[in-house]
Amino acid sequence: MKMAFQHMSLDVVFEEVCIEKREGPRTEFWDISTFQTQEQWATFARVWYLLDGKMQPPGKLAAMASVKLQGLHKPIYHQLSDCGDHVVIMNTRHIAFSGNKWEQKVYSSHTGYPGGFKQVTAAQLHQKDPVAIVKLAIYGMLPKNLHRRTLMQRLHLFPDEDIPEDIRKNLVEELPQPRKVPRRLDEYTQEEIEAFPRVWSPPEDYRL
Template sequence: MSSMEKTYCHIKYRSLQWATFARSWFLIDARMQPPGKVATMCSIRLQGKHKPIYHALSDIGDHVVVINTKHIAFSGNKWEQKVYSSHTGYPGGFKQVTAAQLHHKDPKAIVKLAVYGMLPRNLHRRTMMQRLHIFPEDELPDNIRANLTEELPQAREIPRKLSEYTQEEIDAFPKLWTPYHYRCM
């Protein structure tokens, strides 16, 4: 192998290495998704666990942009049952807020707290949270939209509403039974 070929191979692999260490921008749509599933996807990308060079002590995570946090979905009655609590440190400073109250006050807070809770408790946690960008609707600033490299699929598929089906699809759906219409005399 000549020195020219060695140099070319070195440059080729160096560019692959740079691509591995480069910070990508991922877009996650949180519409009708549980906050825990969204937080799991965010946590993996923020830590860099999806990269082959992951190490717990290295800061190689990517930027994550979460949109539509105003339209997240809890299962069951968690809007009223789930409680977020904090303490000021002073006597009588214990505060409790339900998920519905917190979401009404700040639509980004539930997703932010879920992601914060899933990140490791070390000195990298704050820098990882700085790479998390949360928006309540789907409008993004132009500088962030220009940086996006990939859109991640939603964690759970959203079922279509009955009004979204065409009449042909409704007629083609197999009928389990035919309703019998009673006549009143």
Template sequence: MAACKRVQQWNTFGRVWHLYDATWQNPFQSAQKIVKYLKGLHKPIYHPLNDCGDHVVVINSKDIALPGDEWRQRVYFHHTGYPGGATWTLAWQLHDKDPTMILKKAIYTAMDGNLQRRYTMQRLHIYPDDNIPEKIKQNITNQIRPLRPVPKRLDHYAPEEVEQFPKVMDWPKDYILR
């Protein structure tokens, strides 16, 4: 095999490290997108019996956004394996305990039917904020585009920008707020 072809084959089967920012993203829709990279579905060489998935680094998992009333209504089940070891935890309580767990459980569930998902999950690295260890930062070569754009918060605008924003109406000078 020629040296050029050998390098091409190494690049084809090499694992790439992807970065995904979960700020204001729905974890269940994000999970569907992340699973494609973990399994290697985005690669032309994908085959169900071939383990060609990549590593995915997820940052800002503490800033996820559940749709609707999911923070109060979604319940997560856990069983220790002992009698009376069943617990049901609300989503907001689980997120307070471990900000990475909701996204991790969503990705694990999205890989339903994958017999290798326990090993595939080892290539997933989730961090609650944007502090990533240097060894992992050096490996990242690609970024996964977020599902929806993150809007700019009002407290991040400069006072000049707020003043220049068009107003619908001006309050009268003698108006009293109650």
């Protein structure tokens, strides 16, 4: 009885092979496998993100960039795994601080030698190096371990919109700015100005 079952199974397999040779392979199984393969590639691939830092606070930029650099947004994230993406930030020269932080915020450093302690304000540091403030903000957001130096190598900062072509061609997605930038009055069209609701319209014979 057991031998009969084995012979019947071989016959069924042989029949399936003959049908596949005549009609071609069954595609319903291949479609699922291909989709899962592409999904896996997309999960493990390193994506290049673009972020515009114009009129944005450095802390907001650092919070968004640190998530992408560490790979916290991926389902395969682990503390000991290196699955982060690349982040390209442009217009770091045009970042914004709230209040009077340009003069109040102080950056300190020490060379380790006597008399090597130095302090500069945010305005002085930004004038000397337009990418230093954003770089220090992101560096402070990353975990304090041996992975931090590797994560910083995937951070690309540019003071203006001039991005090299070899980096520009790798960009996949532009992240939304963390803070909405208000438009100036001269950036509105005449139709938008006329369509804006008026609180009070002066009469024709009104004089100032």
